[in-house]
Amino acid sequence: MLEAAEKKRLIAKARQLRERMVEVTYTCGGAHIGGALSQHDILVALYYKYLRLDPKKPDWSERDRFVLSKGHGGIGHAVILSDKGYYEDKLLNDFNKTGSPFGMHLDRLKVPGVDASTGSLGHGFGIALGMAMGARVTGKSYRTYCLIGDGECQEGSVWESAMAAAHFKVSNLICFVDRNGFSLDGPTEKVMALEPLDKKFEDFGWKVLTIDGHDFDAICEAIEAGHQERKKPVMIIAKTIKGKGVDFMESKTGWHYGGLDDEMKKKALDSIQRRYPD
Secondary structure, X not given: OOOHHHHHHHHHHHHHHHHHHHHHHHHHOOEOHHHHHHHHHHXXXXXXXXXXXXXXXXXXXXXXXXXXXXXXXXXXXXXXXXXXXXXOHHHXXXXXXXXXXXXXXXXXXXXXXXXXXXXXXXXXXXXHHHHHHHHHHHOOOOOEEEEXXXXXXXXXXXXXXXXXXXXXXXXXXXXXXXXXXXXXXXXXXXXXOOOOHHHXXXXXXXXXXXXXXXXXXXXXXXXXXXXXXXXXXXXXXXXXXXXXXXXXXXXXXXXXXXXXXXXXXXXXXXXXXXXXXX
């Protein structure tokens, strides 16, 4: 269980960066904000409590690795990396514009702090597996964390990686599924049913935990349980809400990608402030 002060700090940071996501989406004209908001609390817990990183040395060989396999959530990753000090926040004002280092999917060669360029769904998971296995081969102590989308779990390459990770007992790999229930084309269970997703990963040989992906106590407890696992890779199925924090976006397929005008920006910020009061 988190200490009250630390939980309050994480909630405040999540609110601050949700607001920044809205501002950047407004400025750049559009982003994959729905999925960035659903994954957000997981990334906040990782970056502000667990990941061993040094923004002044983004290529530090002992750093923990994080792969955002659902690369379209890049706007959520970008605001966190900025806040952590990898680059100046003002650079985000040109997000996804000509000449900007920030595309909709973050490029590791252009954005400090990004460990893998992802976007073609399914391959980030395999990259994370390779990183985790690389630590074993080179005798490094770093952990690798990965976040995949639930729609992404309809890709065959996800299951190839899942099978390999279990076979090689890659216990220094902790993965999350952002289980918001939606993909670009609609509810995942209508597009290509995934359930029972937990049982599928268990059958592939993973230790599986299912949590509320917006509850910091649950997120942190699951990560710490993952740290104790010595024989299996760990999959944390995080039940989330697409567009979490912005009431008119929540659980709406249409907010997989979208832009904001002046009125919508105000409504979005008002919603976040109501949901996360000071």
